[in-house]
Amino acid sequence: MFDEKIYRRFNHTVAACFVIYFLFPQKIMGLERIYLVILLWIIILGIEYLRLNKNLNLFGMRDYESDRVAGFVWFASGTFIILGFYEMGAFPQSLAVATIIMAAYTDPVIGEVNHKLGDRWGLGIGFVCSFAIYQLIVGVIFYSVLGGLIAVLVERPKLKWFDDDLAMQILPISILSILWLSGIGPDLPETIIESGL
């Protein structure tokens, strides 16, 4: 039997690879690339439907997830919402890339640090982690500090119908994008990845 906790952490960090979407050509087999995301979302929702109805047994699920939507569905939903809004022009690409990678790494980092050093350290190191990712990708201190703060603050409340895997993506990118679009926040590099493999 594998270690379930390690398996969950690895699943979480691998989710950062969703950013490969930005390398895809705009059209795949004549269809807009966003349809690929919708298809994947339907598959994930189908798997979750089977799991919740006890027709499918997935390894690595937490006990409390037996009768509620699992973390992987929340995370995928958050990422797919980001990609959808990016295609509509609501979110700049740089923030979308940074937020997806940040959420994939920061949540397990906070979980591990909380477990080993305590909650305060979890908040602090979680902030450093998310700040560093925003700074490396977006490169604007204003967005890095704010994005890092929002990410660690929304990770804390544990709500049944609004998981932190979703909140850690949607809230930081929404607030940062509103600040950027309204002109309150400083300018940022809008596109950092050119599409086309």
Added chain:
Amino acid sequence: MKITEFYIYAMYLVVIITSMLFIVKDYYIIGSLLILGNLVPGYAMANSLMGNNEN
């Protein structure tokens, strides 16, 4: 359990291919982030996988 093992190997493949694609396209920061972020959990997962296979 075989399916889970296969899925884990697929995850390694996804990380390697995605990060290599970013590096080949000169997006070094994103490629490196994908490798570095998955290094520790990937290593721990490999240890767990090997322990499981030995049993």
